[in-house]
Structure formats: C-alpha cells, structure tokens
Amino acid sequence: MTAGKKKQGSQIFIVTVTGKDRVGIIASIANIMANANINIIDVSQRIMADYFVMMMGCDIAGTDISLEEIQRRLDTAAKEMKLNITFQNETIFKMMHRV
C-alpha cells in the first residue's frame, strides 16, 4: 500500500466526468470502481444539450489498488469514450470552497 493511502484524512474521492453523452458512461466508470473494490456512495449527473456532466463520490477504504493505477484505468476509459475524467480526494474541494 502506498504512503498516499495511509489511513489519514478522508478516504472519499470525487470522480468527475464531462463530455459528449453516449451509452454506457456510468456503467463503464462503475465497472472500474467495482473491479477495484471501491464503494460508490453518491452520484449526481445532468445532461445539458448533448453534454454529459457527472460527479461521483466514492470511498476507497476497501481497495488495495494504488491511486496511480486507479487514475490510469480512468484515463484509459476517458480516452476510449472521448471524455474528461478527473479523480481527486474530496479534501481539496473542502479546502478551496469552505472557510
């Protein structure tokens, strides 16, 4: 297990997906998460015109896979489906948007 995943701070990560809508976006991301034993705790999505915007909260406490590897799998999916996918620890959003 890598040092970045030591049991310190939040284990919640936020996945964002933006891009042109198509069949199977959520299924594909959910699959990656399930294979990594990552629990999805929240999903919100909307479609603006043809544009797909999704935010997914997930708990990585149960996974043995490194952050780098998860990121790599998401990057591969992003390339295949021509999407932008980000994967970031939720603390960054709390720090930036809450005093």
Next chain:
Amino acid sequence: MAITVEEVFETVNMTLQHNFDVRTVTLGINLKDCMDRRTDGLCRRIEKRIIEKGLALNQHADLIEHKYGIPITNRRISVTPVSLLLEPLPKTISTAVRVAKTLDRAASKADIDFLGGFGAMVQKGTTAAERNLIEAIPSSISATKRVCGFLNLASSAAGMNMTAIERFGHILKKLAERTEKGIGCAKIAVFSNVPEDNPFMAGAHHGTGEPDFSLNIGISGPGVVRSVIQNNPFCDLTELSEVIKRTVFKITRAGELIGREIADLMGIDFGIVDISLAATPAAGDSVARIVEAMGVSRMGRPGSTAALAMLIDAVKKGGTMASGNVGGLSGTFIPVSEDTGMIQAVQSKALSLDKLEALTSVCSVGMDMFAIPGDTPADVISAIIADELAIGVINHKTTSVRVIPVPGARSGDIVPLGGLLGSAPVMRVPQKAAKSFIQRKGRIPAPMHALRN
C-alpha cells in the same frame, strides 16, 4: 455542508481549462553541517544529502499529485547560500566550480530540474569567500545545467553594495559570452531584500534563519484569475478586487493543503506558500493578459501600473486569508520572455524598459527575464541594476534583476530561449548611462527609515 456540483466543477475547470497548477514545491535543505576544510569532504556530504532528499521529494510529490489531481509542475531544491560553504575552503575559482558541479550532479541524480543557492548575501560588504564565489559565477553557471545563482546586493537595512553592483556588470557579461545566446544569465538573479524562503528560481535559497529542512510551495494560476476577470466585465474596481481575492483564496488553499501534506509525508517542517502569479509561455498563462482583461488596452500603456498594483494587492489579501504561512515573494511576476502578453507589449512598443521599471515598483519582484543587446557596456548593466535595487531599498520591498545581454543581438531581435524561458524580445538600452557614478563604488548608505530601532 456538502460540496456542490458547481463547486466541484469550478475546481476541475481551473486545472482542465485554465492551467491551474502548483508551480513548484521547493525543498529547502540546510548544508551548513556539511562544511569541511577539505573540498572532498564537503562535496561528498552535500551530494549524498541532496540525492536522498531530492528523490524523496519527487516520490512524495507524485503521490500527492495523484491524490488531489492538481499538477505539481516543478520539484526543486534550495540550499544554504554556497558562499557560506566556501568559507573554510581554498579561495580559488576551481574550488567554487567544483562545488557547483557537485550540486549539479546531485540534482541530476535526484531528477530535480533546478537547484538554487549558488549565491551570497553581500548587501553590506563582501568576504574573501564571497568575492571568490562572485568571480566564479561565469565558470560555475556556464559549466552546470541545473544550478541557479543569486546575489543579494542591497537591503533596506544595509544600503547598497555599489562595489559589488559595479563588479556584477562585468561578471554578467562574461557569463553571457560563455553560454549560447547568453542563456546562462537566466540562471542568476540579483536582489535587494531577498526573501530567504522564496521557492521560485532563480533566486531560491535556504536562508540562514531557516531550519534543517523546509518545504515551500509556489502556487500560480494567472489563467484562473484572468478567466474570472473576463467573466466580470461590468463590475467596478472595488468589486473586481473582491472577485480576484476570492479566487486567489481558493488556489492558495489548494497550495497550502498540498504543501502541508508533502511536508508531513517527508516528516519535515512546512515552510511557506508563495502566492505569486507566475506566467509561463503557455497560451492563457499570462499576467499581462490579466491587466489587459481588467481594461488596459496593452500592457505597458498608461493605466498598467495602477491595474497591476490593484491586482497584486488583491492577490496578497486573498492569499493571507487562505494561509497563515504566506511568504516568499508573494504577488505577481512580470518576466518579459516567459509571458506572451509581455512579449507582445514590447514588440508593439507599448512596453519600454522605463515602463518595465515603473511596473516593478508595484509588482512583487523586479525586472525579470528581459534581453538587451550583448554589446551593452557593463557599467550600463550595473546602472540598470542599481536603479532597480534602489526602488526596493527605499520602499522596503524585494526587487530583483535578471537580465540577459545576448551576444550579437540588436534591439528589436527576438531570441528564442527554449522551454519555460520563452522568447525574449531584445529591448532598447542606451549605450551611455552613469559610468562615473557606478565607478565610484563604495556603499550607498541605508536610507533614513532604516533607523527604526
């Protein structure tokens, strides 16, 4: 309160669309305890320490980059001013060059792109070892790739060391002649009131008041600030200042989080967050374009100084609210060659050397990364430096000069420097300045307001 979708996407768009990054994490390393009477002993110890810590810095920065999804563009090291390490050693140029080469090799082995600290604090006077270091600058900086140098030539408390300023004009010309297009001069900056915890190159060093290690972080994000200004085209300047403050608050908080976590992982002290807006040659990453987005028709025209002053003040206020550890240079850099808007301003004759100097009286650093013809006399270079440092001394602020006298170039030429250094338009400089004044040497005494005790 839970984070909203809008807030998440605001952050995501900062990195995806507006080049938001942590510009540098810079590890300050104390090397004083490596000192030795023998050059071999010193070199062995500093190389070992820099490699060990540099590799750890890279490893931990990678981890945090993956965790938070914010790019950490540069990982750098700053060390104790090298003139101190040279004190017990033989006063020869070859000794200084050997130390510089050791630093260079260590940085290379640790995969660190720049290492700062080959410099000296000589604002009041110069020791024999410091004089030796200054004389060794052309050989040392030209013989190394990753080593950056600095000299503090003036301060508000001590005045200005005009003997060293006079000498530096000659040193810089020698260095320019030894490197292609004078590019070696991009690796050395001279200062008044140099901060001892600045994470940005070329002036980074680990000052004598610092602990054994300190992790300093430089955040940036001119693209993010420009984008919020463009999204608020009709608000008045008071409101605009608020908008800038709020944005800088957010990016500073990201920097603080990332810096603290890397420091924790390394088991060392967290130093400071430097909240400087730093341009890069990348499209959209320009400070000049921010000033233009505020409503100035071209950077350098009347209105630029006021707009820049307001921008820097708002940046500082947003930053200090976000972090209790704001330090370094904190403000805004206006390097000419690294900023596409600044280059265009020079080419369109909106920005002259005189106006650049005026802008630096309100910006956080100084006259940075500008090129002048290689045949500019040394005393003119010294006079430009003296003027710029005087602004810092009298106004109790940091000012610096990083100038490249490009051999063979004429004013109006464009000199591509490559990579992050961008392209430098060669600026017009008078051939005559203040030769007799500069050649008087000595020290300009500290200003009246230095006597505040």
